[in-house]
Amino acid sequence: MFVDIAQIPAEGLDVQFRGTEDFLDPSGEWVRLLRPVEAALHFCRNPTGVLVRGQISSDLQLHCSRCFELFTLPIREGFEVQYRGPLGAEVGEERELGHGELDVDFLDGSRINVEGLVRENVLLTLPVQALCHDECRGLCPQCGTNMNRGTCPCSSTAIDPRWRSLEPLR
Ligand SMILES: [Zn+2]
Numbered sequence: 769m770f771v772d773i774a775q776i777p778a779e780g781l782d783v784q785f786r787g788t789e790d791f792l793d794p795s796g797e798w799v800r801l802l803r804p805v806e807a808a809l810h811f812c813r814n815p816t817g818v819l820v821r822g823q824i825s826s827d828l829q830l831h832c833s834r835c836f837e838l839f840t841l842p843i844r845e846g847f848e849v850q851y852r853g854p855l856g857a858e859v860g861e862e863r864e865l866g867h868g869e870l871d872v873d874f875l876d877g878s879r880i881n882v883e884g885l886v887r888e889n890v891l892l893t894l895p896v897q898a899l900c901h902d903e904c905r906g907l908c909p910q911c912g913t914n915m916n917r918g919t920c921p922c923s924s925t926a927i928d929p930r931w932r933s934l935e936p937l938r
């Protein structure tokens with residue numbers, strides 16, 4: 769889906785976009801959409817180029833990077849992107865050059881890829897380290913028990929009982 773910059777009216781252009789299952793991750797390995805990505809976008813021309821204001825929402829399913837359990841990450845984000853350039857002038861110059869390959873650039877320069885724009889902004893909302901919750905205790909390094917669900921035999925023997933009385937001093 770593309771917005772042709774020349775078609776944006778003076779009062780701006782509202783665009784609704786919906787990204788479904790394989791929109792973010794065609795492999796389905798690191799993120800799944802529990803709900804389509806809904807984006808409401810407003811495009812308007814300004815002296816700098818084109819300003820886009822958007823609202824995106826979805827519910828994503830990710831793997832926690834500590835305990836590897838699946839968890840749901842709701843996203844509700846607003847964003848703004850300013851596209852730069854005297855777009856009309858650029859289009860004119862490139863046309864005059866008349867090279868076949870430049871036509872592709874010219875097309876890229878005269879329209880905005882809505883799908884790419886929304887995808888990029890969804891990815892920007894994702895945390896660097898995806899955690900099921902801030903206090904996730906991860907897995908026991910010895911037996912692999914999920915420590916959020918309780919204890920494992922290793923945790924009770926990790927500290928030798930003879931040293932336990934010294935523990936408050938550490
Ligand atoms: Zn976790």
Ligand SMILES: [Zn+2]
Binds near residue numbers: 908909911913920923
């Ligand atoms: Zn353990």
